[in-house]
Amino acid sequence: MIALTLAEIATAIGGELVSGAPEQVVDGSVETxxxxxxxxxxxxxxxxxxxxxxxxxxxxxxxxxxxxxxxxAVALPDGSATAQVVVSDGYAALAALAHEVxxxxxxxxxxxxxxxxRPAPLRVVGITGSNGKTSTKNMLxxxxxxxxxxxAPQGSFNNHVxxxxxxxxxxxxxxxxxVEMGASGKGHIAKLVSIAEPDxxxxxxxxxxxAGEFGGIEAxxxxxxxxxxxxxxxxxxxxxxxxxxxxxxxAITDATVVGFGTSAGAxxxxxxxxxxxxxxxFTLTAPAVRPGGDGLADATDxxxxxxxxxxxxxxxxxxxxxxxxxxxSAALTVAHLWGIPLAAGAEALASMTRAxxxxxxxxxxxxxxxxxxxxxxxxxxDSTAAALRTLAQIVRPGERSVAVLGEMAELGEFSTEEHDxxxxxxxxxxxxxxxxxxxxxxxxxxxxxxxxxxxxxxxxIEDVDAAVHALQEMVRPGDVVLVKSSKSxxxxxxxxRLGGVTE
Numbered sequence: 001m002i003a004l005t006l007a008e009i010a011t012a013i014g015g016e017l018v019s020g021a022p023e024q025v026v027d028g029s030v031e032t033x034x035x036x037x038x039x040x041x042x043x044x045x046x047x048x049x050x051x052x053x054x055x056x057x058x059x060x061x062x063x064x065x066x067x068x069x070x071x072x073a074v075a076l077p078d079g080s081a082t083a084q085v086v087v088s089d090g091y092a093a094l095a096a097l098a099h100e101v102x103x104x105x106x107x108x109x110x111x112x113x114x115x116x117x118r119p120a121p122l123r124v125v126g127i128t129g130s131n132g133k134t135s136t137k138n139m140l141x142x143x144x145x146x147x148x149x150x151x152a153p154q155g156s157f158n159n160h161v162x163x164x165x166x167x168x169x170x171x172x173x174x175x176x177x178x179v180e181m182g183a184s185g186k187g188h189i190a191k192l193v194s195i196a197e198p199d200x201x202x203x204x205x206x207x208x209x210x211a212g213e214f215g216g217i218e219a220x221x222x223x224x225x226x227x228x229x230x231x232x233x234x235x236x237x238x239x240x241x242x243x244x245x246x247x248x249x250x251a252i253t254d255a256t257v258v259g260f261g262t263s264a265g266a267x268x269x270x271x272x273x274x275x276x277x278x279x280x281x282f283t284l285t286a287p288a289v290r291p292g293g294d295g296l297a298d299a300t301d302x303x304x305x306x307x308x309x310x311x312x313x314x315x316x317x318x319x320x321x322x323x324x325x326x327x328x329s330a331a332l333t334v335a336h337l338w339g340i341p342l343a344a345g346a347e348a349l350a351s352m353t354r355a356x357x358x359x360x361x362x363x364x365x366x367x368x369x370x371x372x373x374x375x376x377x378x379x380x381x382d383s384t385a386a387a388l389r390t391l392a393q394i395v396r397p398g399e400r401s402v403a404v405l406g407e408m409a410e411l412g413e414f415s416t417e418e419h420d421x422x423x424x425x426x427x428x429x430x431x432x433x434x435x436x437x438x439x440x441x442x443x444x445x446x447x448x449x450x451x452x453x454x455x456x457x458x459x460x461i462e463d464v465d466a467a468v469h470a471l472q473e474m475v476r477p478g479d480v481v482l483v484k485s486s487k488s489x490x491x492x493x494x495x496x497r498l499g500g501v502t503e
Contacts, residue, residue: 001042001168002101003027006067009042010085012100013093018073020083026066030097030168032161039064046090046161047071053090069093091160098164099195106197108172118339120148120175124196125334128181128189128227129204129240130220131383132327133158135319135355136204137180139331142352143345144338148175155356158182163192176338183223190226200337201227201255202238202330206245207382216414221245231255238333240326241266260333261326268333273325277362277371277394279318282325284332286311286342313342316350320360320373320394323386327355358492360387365500369477374495379408379486381418385425391482392429399478400432404471404494406485407440416443423447426458433474434458437467438489464494471498 004012007022028040034056037043043060045053045068057074061082068074069085076082087093106122114120125140127133134155141152151174153166158180170177181192193201206221228237228249235255241247242261250257260268273282288310315332317324332345354361358377366372375387388403395401403426411418423444426434434457436445445460461467475481475498483495496502 001027001030002104002171004101006083006085009067009097013069013085013087013096015069015085015087015093018084018086019076020067020085024066024083026083028066030094030165031060032094032165034060034063037063037065040066042067042069044068044090044094045070045074046094094161094164095191095195098167099197101170102167102177102196105170105172105174114148122170122174122177123200123338124177124179124198125200125202126179126181126193126196126198126227127202127204127330128183128224129202129246130207130224131378131380131386132204132323132330133180133182134378135324135359136202136327136330137178138356139328139349139352140178140334143331143335143340143348144176144178146344146348147335147340149173150176150178152178153180159184160188160191164195167196181227183226186219186223187226189223190230193227193230198231198235200236200238200334201231202334203227203246203249204240204326204330205243205382207380217245225249225252228253228255236337238330238337240330242326258333258337260329268329268336270325270329273322275320275322275390275393277320277396279316279320280322280324280328281314281316282322282329283312283314284329284342284346286333286336311336311342313346315346318350318353319355320362321386321390322393323383323390324355324360358495360390361495363495363499363501366481366498367472367475367477369479370475370498371480372495372499373480373482374492374499374501376406376483376485376489376492376495377487379406379484379489381408381411381421384408384422384484387482387484388422388425388429388431391480392431395432395480399480400476401430402433402435402471402475402479402481403431404435404437404467404481404483404491405441405444406437406489406491409440409486409488415440419443420447423449423458424451427451427453432457433479435467435471435474436460437464437485437491437494438462440489441485464490467491468494468497 006020006024010017030042037060043065061076061080067083109122112120144150151170157166179196183189233254237253237255237257241259259266262270267287269285271283335345361374363372420443448458485491
């Protein structure tokens with residue numbers, strides 16, 4: 001975190017400084033887990049569903065926290081030098097501090113220039129969508145960090161706690177801030193947008209992920225649209241125009257709209273998508289005239305006055321799945337709008353060996369002659385269908401495709417219907433062997449059987465351990481095995497075991 005006095009922090013978060021000198025400067029990390037606290041950290045004692053962070057205030061103080069933020073005064077260990085600010089709402093205080101820090105860094109960077117004398121203010125992007133947020137965030141970070149100090153969350157830190165904590169990692173040297181914005185209900189993304197105030201807001205997809213929490217696809221669309229509804233006219237809304245629900249958001253934002261996708265209406269046009277065992281390939285073409293909006297680069301902003309528009313690049317990803325062409329294109333487009341040539345972005349993406357742990361991760365340590373694809377960190381109907389299509393595409397003649405599927409969580413009333421649809425899709429794609437794991441996924445097996453799977457082509461197994469043993473007996477050289485489920489089904493560990501991963 002940037003350096004602030006205790007008085008400045010207390011004012012920013014609307015709290016009362018009950019111990020500590022107002023002029024004391026704090027610049028350590030901001031943590032909500034006392035186990036991560038180190039010397040100089042700020043610890044927010046938050047009230048959670050399963051525990052109360054106030055219980056761990058003494059631990060944070062003993063670990064060297066410079067400040068604890070609490071909702072009630074907590075006794076500190078004797079002799080502790082830890083300061084304490086008491087607030088009425090810890091979550092609101094965390095958000096307020098993140099907003100203050102981002103605003104200060106933005107203000108301090110207004111007149112900053114890069115080593116070639118071009119404007120280099122802090123730029124902030126928010127990314128949301130039912131699928132692809134984390135992969136797109138990682139791709140964009142990979143591009144941007146080649147051109148300036150970049151802060152982006154690790155893992156899926158995208159909720160009302162993780163996103164502000166990630167924002168608080170910026171310093172006055174930060175050039176780019178990438179914020180992944182997830183939600184499980186109305187107003188969640190709007191709150192994150194109000195904290196970060198993105199220069200560019202990206203909407204990737206509206207699908208049935210978390211539909212049980214939102215209450216249906218229409219409610220999901222309204223929630224995701226919060227990314228763009230409050231953007232000012234000076235900002236850019238980057239929309240996937242292949243998704244009609246996303247494309248319709250054009251009508252509800254004051255920001256300049258830039259579209260990406262494979263359709264004719266896309267400003268940044270994707271074409272020639274191919275995927276095989278080696279990865280994914282496609283071509284991305286920028287428009288002849290630069291879409292305006294963020295007040296940054298123009299058509300001749302490159303060194304020597306060379307023109308960036310139009311520009312076409314062939315992209316080569318060592319990442320499986322044609323759906324990653326959309327994620328990569330979103331990342332390349334944001335970077336391009338911020339002055340980074342498509343070719344430079346594509347070169348950076350070519351260095352990525354995986355989008356994220358347990359996301360279409362190709363494992364090499366399994367049985368000889370068997371390919372394992374572990375994609376079991378998240379699963380929605382859309383992402384599962386995309387993974388199955390990729391499996392069908394990459395199997396070579398003489399090889400057998402094997403889909404190991406677990407529950408797609410948080411679908412609520414849509415669960416049975418959507419699992420049923422996936423089971424039927426497996427059969428229609430000609431997947432050679434289906435293994436369904438766990439009671440929540442049982443409708444996949446039932447639907448596959450009804451659709452025409454026969455003679456053991458679909459089997460149901462009750463738990464992960466039993467599935468591991470069964471698969472170890474079942475797989476044979478030439479098999480390509482996809483493992484796909486939501487995190488809660490824990491099939492990612494099954495995939496690791498099959499693929500010989502011990503970390």
